[in-house]
Amino acid sequence: MDIDPERTLDHRPAELDDVAPEGALRDAPPDPLAPIDPNAPVSGHVPPAESAHRSAALAPEHDWSAAAGLILPAFRPVGTQGMPIEAVDLEALAAAQGKSYTQPLLDEGPCGLAVVYAMSAGGFDIIVNGDHLLSWRITPQDIQDAAIANLAAWSATAPWTDEVSGHRRLLSSDTGEGNDAARILLPEVRAHLVRELGEGGRVLIGLPERLLLLAGSLRPGDEEFAALFGEFVLEHSGAADEPIDRRVFELVDGQLVEFAA
Incomplete structure (x- = not known):
């Protein structure tokens, strides 16, 4: 068998004898001033999901424009406790700084049934409360109107x-x-x-x-x-x-x- 004089015994071209194969061990310390290789792997690095950059301020709990299309009315049994929506005083709520209003906003439905307002959050519901009202800077009427409009849009195509x-x-x-x-x-x-x-x-x-x-x-x-x-x-x-x-x-x-x- 003829041996190519341009190749060494490890079958690499002679001109590559002085080039270390990719992944080889270093024979010199790294140069901290050398340009960073954009294609070099970074151990353990996982690029964050794009959704992770979404500001919490834009979540429906804080942003009315995001919540307005999600709110729907839902019945609760007679006797359900909450903050009566007709008695909400926005100025009084805002004046009580540092106080939290976590009770659900409670509307009166027909025959004494309680109505709350909910946003679906994938497997569970977020029930609208006084804190949401203050964060959104809207009136209770805005919530009622949006919820009924969303329900009507859903019901228009829902089967019987x-x-x-x-x-x-x-x-x-x-x-x-x-x-x-x-x-x-x-x-x-x-x-x-x-x-x-x-x-x-x-x-x-x-x-x-x-x-x-x-x-x-x-x-x-x-x-x-x-x-x-x-x-x-x-x-x-x-x-x-x-x-x-x-x-x-x-x-x-x-x-x-x-x-x-």
Whole structure:
């Protein structure tokens, strides 16, 4: 076999004999004044995620422009404690420097139901409180308006489940997104239920849990259906993670009232 005189025994070209292979051990101390190699590896260095540079001041908890599109109303059981939204005095809150207002803002819903305002934070909700109100520098009316507008936008495309058995009919909202029961706050939803279920009968409403709005058509003489409807609401409320109310309601003149047999 012919040997190339230009190669050494380790098969490297002779002109590279004085060049250390990449990754070789140093034979001299590093020069601290030498230019930094931009392609050199840095042990343990992981570039921070781009989202890590987002200022905390721009988080929804501090920035109303970020929060306004996230806020939604949510029912809570009768007796829920909080800061009544109609009694909020912004000047008094701001004057009490150093004091924290962590109780949720509490609105009064139909039939004594409590309404809070929530922002989804991926697996849990942030409930709006007095501290948020001060941080955002807005009025309670701004929160109410934004929440109802967001709920209406969601509800416009959220589906209904329609069940029919003979002359009995049920409509339910159970999307699993947490806004189902609160849909009853919308005038357009109440009008829809009356159109679909109200002809020739009464419209029963159940709000057993946050994830379910139930509506049924009660025909004259069908007292059994009213009893079955009530039992269903009671059972679902008792087993729910976020129960609301065990009562049966009905729509009268477009408004939610407690059902009276």
